[in-house]
Amino acid sequence: MQAQALSGGFADPATQSAHAFRSIMEAMARPGTLHGVSGALPPAPLSRAAGAVLLTLCDTETPAYLAGGANCDAVHAWLAFHTGVPLVGPSHCRFAVGSWSALTPLSAYPIGTSEYPDRSATLIVECPELTDSGEILTGPGIRNNAALSLPEVAAFQSNHALFPLGLDFIFTCGDRLAALPRSTKVCAPMGATEVTPCM
Amino acid sequence: MTDYNFAYLDEQTKRMIRRAILKGLAIPGYQVPFASREMPMPYGWGTGGVQVSAAVLTPEDTFKVIDQGADDTTNAVSIRTFFERTAGVETTTTTCDASVIQTRHRIPEEPLSEGQILVYQVPIPEPLRFLEPRESETRKMHSLEEYGLMHVKLYEDISRHGHIATSYAYPVKVEGRYVMDPSPIPKFDNPKLGDMAAIQLFGAGREQRIYALPPYTQVVSLDFEDHPFEASKADHPCGMCGAIDSYLDELIIDDTGGRMFVCSDTDFCEARQLAGHKGKDAA
Amino acid sequence: MYVAVKGGERAIENAHAWLAEERRGDMDIAELGIAQIREQLSLAVNRVMAEGSLYDPDLAALAIKQARGDLIEAIFLIRAYRTTLPRFGASEPVDTGAMTCDRRISATFKDLPGGQVLGPTFDYTHRLLDFKLAADGDVPEAPSREAAADSVPHVTEFLNHEGLIEEAPQEDTPPPDLTREPLETPAERALRLQALTRADEGFILGLAYSTQRGYARNHAFVGELRIGSVAVKMEIPELGFAVEIGEVTLTECETINQFKGSKTEPPQFTRGYGLVFGQTERKAISMALVDRALRWEELGEDNVGAPAQDAEFVLYHADNIQATGFLEHIKLPHYVDFQSELELVRKLRREAGVDQVQEAAE
Numbered sequence: 001m002q003a004q005a006l007s008g009g010f011a012d013p014a015t016q017s018a019h020a021f022r023s024i025m026e027a028m029a030r031p032g033t034l035h036g037v038s039g040a041l042p043p044a045p046l047s048r049a050a051g052a053v054l055l056t057l058c059d060t061e062t063p064a065y066l067a068g069g070a071n072c073d074a075v076h077a078w079l080a081f082h083t084g085v086p087l088v089g090p091s092h093c094r095f096a097v098g099s100w101s102a103l104t105p106l107s108a109y110p111i112g113t114s115e116y117p118d119r120s121a122t123l124i125v126e127c128p129e130l131t132d133s134g135e136i137l138t139g140p141g142i143r144n145n146a147a148l149s150l151p152e153v154a155a156f157q158s159n160h161a162l163f164p165l166g167l168d169f170i171f172t173c174g175d176r177l178a179a180l181p182r183s184t185k186v187c188a189p190m191g192a193t194e195v196t197p198c199m
Numbered sequence: 200m201t202d203y204n205f206a207y208l209d210e211q212t213k214r215m216i217r218r219a220i221l222k223g224l225a226i227p228g229y230q231v232p233f234a235s236r237e238m239p240m241p242y243g244w245g246t247g248g249v250q251v252s253a254a255v256l257t258p259e260d261t262f263k264v265i266d267q268g269a270d271d272t273t274n275a276v277s278i279r280t281f282f283e284r285t286a287g288v289e290t291t292t293t294t295c296d297a298s299v300i301q302t303r304h305r306i307p308e309e310p311l312s313e314g315q316i317l318v319y320q321v322p323i324p325e326p327l328r329f330l331e332p333r334e335s336e337t338r339k340m341h342s343l344e345e346y347g348l349m350h351v352k353l354y355e356d357i358s359r360h361g362h363i364a365t366s367y368a369y370p371v372k373v374e375g376r377y378v379m380d381p382s383p384i385p386k387f388d389n390p391k392l393g394d395m396a397a398i399q400l401f402g403a404g405r406e407q408r409i410y411a412l413p414p415y416t417q418v419v420s421l422d423f424e425d426h427p428f429e430a431s432k433a434d435h436p437c438g439m440c441g442a443i444d445s446y447l448d449e450l451i452i453d454d455t456g457g458r459m460f461v462c463s464d465t466d467f468c469e470a471r472q473l474a475g476h477k478g479k480d481a482a
Numbered sequence: 483m484y485v486a487v488k489g490g491e492r493a494i495e496n497a498h499a500w501l502a503e504e505r506r507g508d509m510d511i512a513e514l515g516i517a518q519i520r521e522q523l524s525l526a527v528n529r530v531m532a533e534g535s536l537y538d539p540d541l542a543a544l545a546i547k548q549a550r551g552d553l554i555e556a557i558f559l560i561r562a563y564r565t566t567l568p569r570f571g572a573s574e575p576v577d578t579g580a581m582t583c584d585r586r587i588s589a590t591f592k593d594l595p596g597g598q599v600l601g602p603t604f605d606y607t608h609r610l611l612d613f614k615l616a617a618d619g620d621v622p623e624a625p626s627r628e629a630a631a632d633s634v635p636h637v638t639e640f641l642n643h644e645g646l647i648e649e650a651p652q653e654d655t656p657p658p659d660l661t662r663e664p665l666e667t668p669a670e671r672a673l674r675l676q677a678l679t680r681a682d683e684g685f686i687l688g689l690a691y692s693t694q695r696g697y698a699r700n701h702a703f704v705g706e707l708r709i710g711s712v713a714v715k716m717e718i719p720e721l722g723f724a725v726e727i728g729e730v731t732l733t734e735c736e737t738i739n740q741f742k743g744s745k746t747e748p749p750q751f752t753r754g755y756g757l758v759f760g761q762t763e764r765k766a767i768s769m770a771l772v773d774r775a776l777r778w779e780e781l782g783e784d785n786v787g788a789p790a791q792d793a794e795f796v797l798y799h800a801d802n803i804q805a806t807g808f809l810e811h812i813k814l815p816h817y818v819d820f821q822s823e824l825e826l827v828r829k830l831r832r833e834a835g836v837d838q839v840q841e842a843a844e
Contacts, residue, residue: 209566209568212565232666233664234661234663234664237562237564237565238562241558241803241806241811242803242804242807242808242811243808243810244814266814266815273493273815274814276491276494277494280494304819322808333794334794335668360830360833361833362826362829362833364830366823367823383818385818385819385821385822387822405808407664407665408664431822433825446821448817448818448821449821463817
């Protein structure tokens with residue numbers, strides 16, 4: 001376990017985190033677009049993409065919450081060695097990582113304050129699959145509309161309704177990621193069995 | 200400069216700036232506080248833009264710096280050299296070849312594309328600052344969406360002068376929510392802010408704020424129904440390339456006050472001249 | 483025909499070369515050494531360390547040399563260097579009560595444990611130019627004696643025994659750090675003190691002076707001013723205890739301020755506090771006065787609208803590196819914004835009919 005904790009970080013942090021950040025930034029700036037990230041080999045159950053996001057954005061200044069299966073000794077040791085990120089519960093975290101079912105309900109996370117809406121959590125959602133199809137996205141960063149396979153619809157609609165407060169999401173799957181900021185409007189795809197009206 | 204990290208800043212500082220950029224993109228037009236570092240250039244000379252550029256650059260980027268639209272103004276040269284040295288990135292003066300463009304006071308004439316990032320240097324990020332000097336107050340005003348004071352100020356201009364007497368750093372409203380300072384670009388450039396294909400990032404070092412406009416964001420210059428916003432420029436063609444739709448610098452060319460007008464965007468003007476366009480003052 | 487101005491790069495290179503030449507001055511005159519600056523311009527070195535927030539006399543001396551004696555420029559060099567340094571940890575709070583004092587005076591008690599020690603001060607020099615110095619700087623050795631082994635307790639402790647001065651409760655939470663977090667108001671006292679200790683000496687002096695002249699007058703007595711060296715200790719986690727890692731010279735000023743009491747506080751003396759790197763007593767006294775003025779709210783005093791009471795005003799304008807950068811940036815090209823103003827003024831004048839009137843007069 002020790003050896004695993006020490007390995008799997010960025011071999012060239014300055015360059016690899018610069019590349020990973022550009023992918024994350026492009027994803028956040030253009031909701032619904034998919035981007036590759038590489039360079040991180042975190043222990044299971046973390047995906048390589050989630051590992052790269054954590055290495056790129058987290059450090060001793062950003063308390064993080066590990067949800068469900070992500071909250072294991074191997075991940076603790078790996079994050080402690082490579083980021084020094086302090087682990088906390090969901091209500092005080094800046095970042096959270098885990099599967100959608102482990103991360104929910106969203107009411108547990110800080111959504112910022114009206115004077116400081118930026119003081120809100122970013123959730124790194126590990127997804128079994130991630131494609132640019134499914135739920136319809138509109139809003140800043142999107143020319144007409146975009147599509148993204150989201151784990152559900154209603155939670156993102158109520159999150160958007162909090163704007164400018166709210167949570168931001170980075171979806172990870174293998175070595176790919178996409179993002180959904182609070183500014184994005186989410187609708188169920190046309191022909192969905194359970195119709196969720198646009199919010 | 201090999202003693203310094205890639206793009207000068209240490210990794211922890213870059214992470215802090217990167218986190219601020221992401222929150223900025225998620226809340227378009229909202230000013231995210233960040234712990235701006237002391238840079239080896241003075242506050243007010245682009246330290247915010249430089250920190251944002253340093254946080255987004257990768258070694259493969261091609262970097263362009265303009266000041267007043269021009270690549271060869273001294274401060275643009277100085278910042279370009281800084282990144283050549285500290286990040287080893289390719290630099291260019293050609294707008295369409297650049298992946299990251301740092302700018303002071305202009306948006307290039309040529310429309311930017313999806314792969315590009317435009318980084319603005321911002322002196323005073325707070326659009327309400329000239330109405331209310333206290334940060335504690337303006338922060339409250341933004342939180343309550345209390346922008347009445349701004350409209351009153353603009354309307355006072357109209358009743359006094361018949362026009363809104365703001366010609367640069369003209370305030371805009373982003374996605375119907377935050378009033379934002381677009382940095383001291385001439386209002387001629389304001390219409391380019393909205394629906395832009397490129398990512399726009401704004402860095403104010405001394406004032407410790409970062410804000411952002413994702414691509415295709417709705418940006419509206421503040422105005423009134425009876426006094427709609429009007430982008431204006433000197434009513435002349437460029438003396439060098441003959442362009443009639445570009446923003447112009449006014450030059451005094453002799454001691455009797457003779458004037459000529461030239462594109463402020465040097466790359467745009469040179470490309471037109473190379474393509475054979477010729478203004479009345481060109482050789 | 484017009485040829486566009488080019489060559490910013492060459493202009494910058496040439497300017498730098500000329501600057502280097504001017505810095506060196508007449509080559510027939512011996513060059514200044516870093517050690518000379520450190521030893522003979524030590525108060526300049528102290529100011530650069532204090533406002534640069536970096537305790538390193540040699541680097542400060544180098545910065546002064548490089549900056550041609552422009553202290554704000556030297557402070558800027560130190561600040562820019564400082565931000566690139568890695569942080570290994572935080573020291574324990576220094577114990578100024580255990581200071582080895584070179585100077586220690588009290589304006590409130592004629593004599594007191596530890597005594598009054600004038601130390602190397604300009605205070606009672608007659609400000610007459612010493613033309614001897616122009617020729618020969620050698621000085622006879624100053625008389626000396628063994629340092630007294632007695633402790634030098636803080637004056638305010640005596641008042642505290644009697645309950646005559648407000649408590650200064652010990653705080654164990656780490657203070658905020660404005661070099662790592664964006665400044666936010668309202669700012670707690672620890673953050674204000676950090677801003678004041680690295681603030682521009684002239685700005686703080688002016689504010690302190692304004693309180694004396696009646697803009698939030700707070701009747702300060704210099705309870706004590708002490709200058710000397712203190713040990714810096716740091717806890718090493720591997721060892722489990724603190725070890726001394728060095729020594730710094732500090733100036734500490736505690737003012738005792740008259741206080742009639744307020745709705746929330748009984749009549750008692752209150753405190754203002756100044757602590758600055760190096761021998762920098764003008765700055766330390768100024769800092770204590772401004773600190774006291776900024777405490778109006780917690781002491782339940784009236785806000786009389788004085789500049790020195792306005793924390794937001796003081797904190798946002800006290801840093802000379804921020805101020806000088808922004809002030810001087812107006813030298814940079816503003817062709818574009820000026821052009822837009824030019825067009826606007828022309829348009830407004832046209833519409834006001836001013837230009838027609840002038841043309842008619844011609």
